[in-house]
Amino acid sequence: MKKNIKALVVRTAGINCDIETVHALTAVGAAADLAHTNEITLGKCKILDYDILVFPGGFSYGDDIAGGKIWSVHMAKVFEDIKKFINSGRPVMGICNGFQVLTKLGFLPERKDYKQTASLTFNDSGVFIDKWVKLKVNKNSPCIFTKNIGEIIELPIAHGEGKIIIEDKQILENIVKQNAIALTYVDNPNGSVLDIAGLCNAKGNCFGLMPHPERYAFEQQHPSWTRKEMENVKAAGLQIFKNAVDYL
């Protein structure tokens, strides 16, 4: 295990998956710090001092207006820093609410002009859903987070606004061509276009996903861990964090 890898988990009012995200990073050997968005926008905490950057899940500012909207407005104050961070090739992950922020900031899908072209909106069912789903891993994706985890993995989703919409056909074609779609739902739970569950940039170091890898960092977090079938199954979520650390 490599040493001295510093990870930053950003939080704010309403973020609620920060502690377990820190735990997952700690479990793979990273030193994880937790910082309030205020500390970052006031310049007290510098993103560029870190090796890994994670925007965790939750309901930032109550998800008033739209999921992740207000948080992305705050984070836009340090847009250049995040851009530099991504361009330097360091791993960035946005989980659930964090994925919503990466799309609203225009980092995903990746575009030269950083224009927002995707949106995560209300599930087709109209209600919040917490459920474990099967995900297909795109072997050809450049995504650095989804290496060595097999073809089909299981992770929980927990969201009301997880349906990804990309209206521009050209952009859809591009992300398919680039293999930017790193994860797809086997059984689409929310109506996402092309069954998209996780999306990355061309380099594969910036990754946004609706499922929660930090909730499957330990085998006992799986709903069927007490069963014989699960005896030799490793926690897929942990591997996603481990991949980020191993990449550096």
Next chain:
Amino acid sequence: MEDILKSFNSMTGRQLFELQADCGWSLSEAEMLAAQKYFKSINRAPLYAELETIAQTWSEHCKHKTFNGPVEFVKDGKKEFIKDGLFKTTIYKATKKLNKKWCLSVFKDNAGVIEFGKNKKWALAFKAETHNHPCAVEPYGGAETGVGGVIRDILGVGLGAKPVVNTDIFCFADPKYSKKLPQAALHPARIFKGVVDGVRDYGNRMGIPTASGGIWFDDRFALNPLVFVGTIGIMPTWAIEKHVKPGDLVIAIGGRTGRDGLHGATFSSANIEDASEVSAVQIGHAINEKKVLDALLKLRDKKLYRAVTDCGAGGFSSAVGELGSETGVRVDLSKAILKESKIKPWEIWVSESQERMILAVPPKNLKEVEKILKSENCEYCVLGEFTNTERLEVFYDKEKIVDLKNDFLHGGVPRVVKNAVWNTPKFKPSAVKEQKNYGALLNKCLSNLNTCSRESVIRQYDHEVQGGTVVKPLQGITHDGPGDATVIWPASATNDLKDYNGFAVTHGLNPAIGKLDPYQMALNCIDEVFRNLVCVGADINKVAVLDNFCWGSPENPALMGELVLCARGCYDGALTYGAPFISGKDSFYNQSKGADGKDVAVPSTILISAVAPVYDVRKAVTMDFKEAGSGVYLVGATKDDMGGSVAAEELGLVNVAPPQVDGETALKAYKKIYESIQRGLVNAAHDISQGGLSASLAEMSFSGGYGAEIDLKKVPVSGKLKDFQILFSESASRIILEVPSEKEEVFKKLMKGVKIARIGQTSFVPALKIKGLSGKEIVNEKLLKLKSSWQHAGGWPA
């Protein structure tokens, strides 16, 4: 109003009673007279805000007058006077008698506190509340603020605990209810949806898993739903005690104060001061409370305040009054941060606006406290300071609006005698025509509203946030079987990923038994929590329980009689099972006028919530069958206990006896089961409850994807039973265990001395096959069909 108050001290009892009715204070004539006596003794007329303060402090909600007052009880014609009241002679007495060392703080703070984990480093706090009246009027807001309130109880226990799980239990009428409702009443389907939406939206935003609960259906809940919400928190043991010191600042943090939630539903300010209308139900805002949570735990860990409590019923008046009850306190309400400008001082004082907490902060820490609150965008105001005057003094700028002596305010409420009557009913044995095949009845029982799947509700709750829900409410091969108890691994609070200590949480509730015998209702609920806890591998030698009584009017002697029986059931149950009550709550007056103008009370209902340690969460057990060829064992005797059962409801059986609990025998068996789970001998464990033996077998089978072959001749029975009773009786204290064939010998040896039998085995054939007493097959149902009956019962709101 001032003119009226000038003559307060010369009013008659009747006039005083009318005054309190006009003001919506819910005080009795005797209580108003006691207040008058005080003001006469200090030779002045009361100020309006003082009477408001008294009304809040002396309310049933805050003082639990029914449970604390004496009762004149007539049982089957025999008179008895319960001088010390029900609380002291039942709930509290049991806890005192049991005197468990692991109970660290009980019945004195916002929640009960017990030991957690090893080395006495951590403690666990548990509180369950009801929010019934608001949910009847405004289900969404009522449920939201119910959840928000009980979370604040946990934030406000000792110096604050971190919430790690929320619980929710509802009692509703059938969502397809078609009888006539009074004009203002909401339809049960609307109440159901609104309550679930409220619990979901608040709990999910708070980042606390809503992971344990239940729903009970009975049409007598049509006008008065019951909504129980609970929270468990983990705190360091050093944070259990709080001590206010004179000179400490009174700081309010969190939400702003507005005119929402003044007095609840009965209040109409127009009668007093011609003001415009006020809203009865408070307005919740989860993110404000999340800010409070984040900021408070930071302040706690830096030890920057000496005491904290939440603003619940009565708002500032209760919270500030309580914290200052031993020292004295002086506040200036003009310092409060407000939601609106048109608010009167007394309204600020009693407003139940949400998401507010009161801290006692030493002045030297103020700067640091302000810094942290600002960094979390958490609003605050310094309201005043704690004094050594033993008085409650409230100002609005220079104007004094309250000046009361603590001992009068907190000790001056007169005790009132309640009358209670109980006549023991007579029951007869259950008699039904034997059938050749019980498959149809089994499917019916599985799809009964009180048995069927709750998945559509559970999935709306984020029951996995914080990553600690290791035994989830839905279990099995396709993650949809009904778990007995939830197991939480609170690493999110301890931050120790190597510490596998966790706890199991569960509930017992059964108003169907309560209708027949309230005493047995309490015992059955306590037995049920033990069954559920032992099934997941929790240590049943260290179970702590909570009571929540929901009743109609305590002025009705028959209902009071039921209360006496139920409370005595709690006492006997707690002692027999060795489980102390650590916290409790009561809610009365759950009754309304129906469409015909007659009063309908809810079925008298007790909720027993329970928590017990799981020393290594990696050893927990779930209820789904795990493999074919295992032995299926049944612990406990089956009797003719059809009273209150699902099958009795389906077949319309009446006047049949409910289950009679034999706690001593049960506990012996549970201890052995606990040991066999610890030794890894058990694949799956599930208790028998709604639908009886056949329903529980069906649930284990379809959740695990393995069938079972069962022989009813092997079932241990007590009395002369037929196939029907063995299949569907809901006798207490029974558990089904799956034991893998290679471990059966060791298991049987270990279980010696317990009433147990191997009633069949699991199988690859995906069907539940049951042979009756005659040796003929009486049930042969495909698992898919059983599961679809259980999952697709109609009537759930979309």
